[in-house]
Amino acid sequence: MIRNLVFVVSFGVIQILSTVTSVPAAEFGTAEEAKAMLERAVAAVKQDKVKALDMFNNGEGGFKERDLYVWCANAADGIITAQPYMNKGKQLRDIKGKHGAPFGETIMQTATEGTIKETTYWWPRPGSDEPFEKNTLYTKVGDQICGVGYYKE
Numbered sequence: 001m002i003r004n005l006v007f008v009v010s011f012g013v014i015q016i017l018s019t020v021t022s023v024p025a026a027e028f029g030t031a032e033e034a035k036a037m038l039e040r041a042v043a044a045v046k047q048d049k050v051k052a053l054d055m056f057n058n059g060e061g062g063f064k065e066r067d068l069y070v071w072c073a074n075a076a077d078g079i080i081t082a083q084p085y086m087n088k089g090k091q092l093r094d095i096k097g098k099h100g101a102p103f104g105e106t107i108m109q110t111a112t113e114g115t116i117k118e119t120t121y122w123w124p125r126p127g128s129d130e131p132f133e134k135n136t137l138y139t140k141v142g143d144q145i146c147g148v149g150y151y152k153e
Helices: 002-022 031-047 049-058 103-110
Strands: 068-074 080-082 117-124 131-141 144-151
Touching: 031 049, 031 068, 031 131, 031 144, 049 068, 049 080, 049 144, 103 117, 103 131, 103 144
Parallel strands: none
Antiparallel strands: 068 080, 068 144, 117 131, 131 144
């Protein structure tokens, strides 16, 4: 009886796993996923800023997934405090899109506490040099400005 139960349960688990692995995961993040990640990032910064920035820099805690990742900068001086790929320690105001859009300056000038805003520019996906159209959702949270970008298809 127990042996039959173990077999049935094992078979069910195998069926579930094979179904899950046969469904292809989306290759790129969506606008909805970017917004959800940003909302989680805001909550993490509010709870423990130092720990949150460390997780963002290391891509831990679900804050780096496919081509989505969290970045933050000091709201006062624009120095980037978190980014898992590059630009940490650089001036956000000086960063421009690959076609010249001054998105860093735009973000610094318009970020507002409690409001998620959006800007568009051209930027390469992680691991690539080819620029794609990218939208970044961003907001001010305490003394940080944080954002998550997604690429338009």
